Amino acid sequence: MKASVIISTYNAEEWLEKVLIGFSIQIESDFEIIIADDGSGPNTKKLIDSMRTNFSIPIVHVWHEDKGFQKTQILNKAIIKSNSEYLIFTDGDCIPRNDFVAIHLQFMQKGFFLSGGYFKLPMSVSNLITKHDIISQSCFDKEWLIKQGLNKSVKNLKLTASPIRAKILNALTPTNASWNGHNSSGWKSDLIAINGFNQEMQYGGEDRELGERLINMGLKSKQIRYSAICIHLDHSRGYVNEQALAKNKAIRKSTRENKIIITDRGIDSSL
Numbered sequence: 575m576k577a578s579v580i581i582s583t584y585n586a587e588e589w590l591e592k593v594l595i596g597f598s599i600q601i602e603s604d605f606e607i608i609i610a611d612d613g614s615g616p617n618t619k620k621l622i623d624s625m626r627t628n629f630s631i632p633i634v635h636v637w638h639e640d641k642g643f644q645k646t647q648i649l650n651k652a653i654i655k656s657n658s659e660y661l662i663f664t665d666g667d668c669i670p671r672n673d674f675v676a677i678h679l680q681f682m683q684k685g686f687f688l689s690g691g692y693f694k695l696p697m698s699v700s701n702l703i704t705k706h707d708i709i710s711q712s713c714f715d716k717e718w719l720i721k722q723g724l725n726k727s728v729k730n731l732k733l734t735a736s737p738i739r740a741k742i743l744n745a746l747t748p749t750n751a752s753w754n755g756h757n758s759s760g761w762k763s764d765l766i767a768i769n770g771f772n773q774e775m776q777y778g779g780e781d782r783e784l785g786e787r788l789i790n791m792g793l794k795s796k797q798i799r800y801s802a803i804c805i806h807l808d809h810s811r812g813y814v815n816e817q818a819l820a821k822n823k824a825i826r827k828s829t830r831e832n833k834i835i836i837t838d839r840g841i842d843s844s845l
Contacts, residue, residue, distance in 0.1 A: 575657060576604045576605055576660065576679055577605040577658050577661070577675060577759075578606050578607075578656035578658040579605055579661075579662045580661055580662065580664070581609050581666050584611070584614055586614075586667060587618055589666055589667045589700075589809065590618065590621060590666040590667075592708060593665075593667070594607070594625050595708045596671075596674070599708070600673070600676065601675075603630065605658070606656070606657060607632065607634065608634045609622060610648040612640070612645050613637070613639055613644070613648075614640075634655055636652045638651065642776070643815075645777070646773045650770040650840060650844045661760060662675065664757055664804060665806075667756075667806060668805065669804060670803075670804045671711070674802055677798065678759045678798070683796065686795065686796045687758060687760035687788055688758060688759045688760065688796050688798050689751035689757075689795050689796065690757030690798045690799050691732070691749070691757055692756050692757055692805065695806060696723070697808040697809075700808045713805060714803065737801070744797040744801060752781075752782045752785050753782055753786075755780075756806065758781070764788060768784070769840030769842060770784070770844075771837075772837040773837075773844075775822045775825055776815060776821075777819070778814075778818060778823070779819075779826050782826065783822070783829055786830055787837065
């Protein structure tokens with residue numbers, strides 16, 4: 575397969591279903607889906623099992639027991655389970671446009687990882703999106719979204735940029751091309767080389783820390799935030815923990831200052 579798409583999730587079946595519908599209609603079909611499930615209850619497994627019957631794309635469900643926010647651990651387990659040399663990472667609350675996988679494959683390059691973004695929707699609009707809206711791609715149409723209640727903004731350019739304009743905007747954006755868990759990709763061999771995600775980290779910068787170690791190893795990052803498009807469905811964030819945020823900030827500082835490449839608490843801890 576050309577790619578493995580790794581989707582993180584936790585007890586969000588309604589949003590995950592919409593995301594999987596988005597991946598079922600990709601113009602590129604030579605990929606697998608690895609669902610990195612951070613301890614969801616049985617309803618998530620039921621959804622995945624039911625979706626498999628209508629999917630031509632393989633779906634692998636990687637699960638571990640719920641022990642709080644342990645996204646880095648389940649992502650490392652998903653990396654181990656993947657069957658492709660190229661890995662695309664996103665979240666179970668981000669619906670991909672139908673060229674999402676194709677764009678990542680178009681821009682992939684040895685010596686680089688890709689950095690995408692998302693288009694954030696308010697809860698009111700998130701709730702209105704149906705299966706039909708995803709299949710028809712209406713939910714990626716700026717005018718349709720405004721009719722549903724989206725505010726007019728210059729940020730809407732992300733949805734309307736042509737390939738040529740997207741290339742220009744990717745080059746001009748002041749946003750750092752960091753590793754973003756909702757929309758990034760890289761070579762499995764590179765992620766293995768740095769021992770994957772740092773499992774000491776919980777929510778807050780854990781994705782970017784991985785990217786910082788890839789850069790310390792000599793990789794460069796390529797900006798595709800205006801090319802690889804996904805829309806982010808709103809949700810609460812009850813997992814935010816100030817103590818964990820402070821710990822993660824200190825880890826990232828150490829990673830940058832000491833040019834750390836390989837984490838001591840990574841993939842090998844999940845074997």
